[in-house]
Amino acid sequence: MDILKKPLITEKISAMNERGVYGFIVEKTAKKPEIKKAVEKMFGVNVVSIRTMRYAAKHKTRYTKSKIVSGYTNAFKKAIVQVADGEVIDFYGEI
Numbered sequence: 001m002d003i004l005k006k007p008l009i010t011e012k013i014s015a016m017n018e019r020g021v022y023g024f025i026v027e028k029t030a031k032k033p034e035i036k037k038a039v040e041k042m043f044g045v046n047v048v049s050i051r052t053m054r055y056a057a058k059h060k061t062r063y064t065k066s067k068i069v070s071g072y073t074n075a076f077k078k079a080i081v082q083v084a085d086g087e088v089i090d091f092y093g094e095i
Contacts, residue, residue: 020088
């Protein structure tokens with residue numbers, strides 16, 4: 001099971017990257033120790049703290065020419081990870 005799904009690249013998280021804080025979309029069932037091990041193994045940094053948030057699915061309705069389509073957005077879990085001072089995670093290094 002892959003714990004880290006994708007990094008968060010938003011304006012707010014990008015501003016926090018200068019202070020050593022990074023965001024990830026993670027598996028919904030992942031616990032903080034599992035997230036810490038996955039980040040340390042994948043990027044080779046020391047994790048100081050982790051904050052997690054769970055987002056519920058939202059109901060959405062779209063009106064099209066032929067019918068009304070309704071459904072839900074995906075539910076997900078977000079993790080905000082702070083690494084030790086002087087360490088950096090480079091998301092764009094392999095591009």
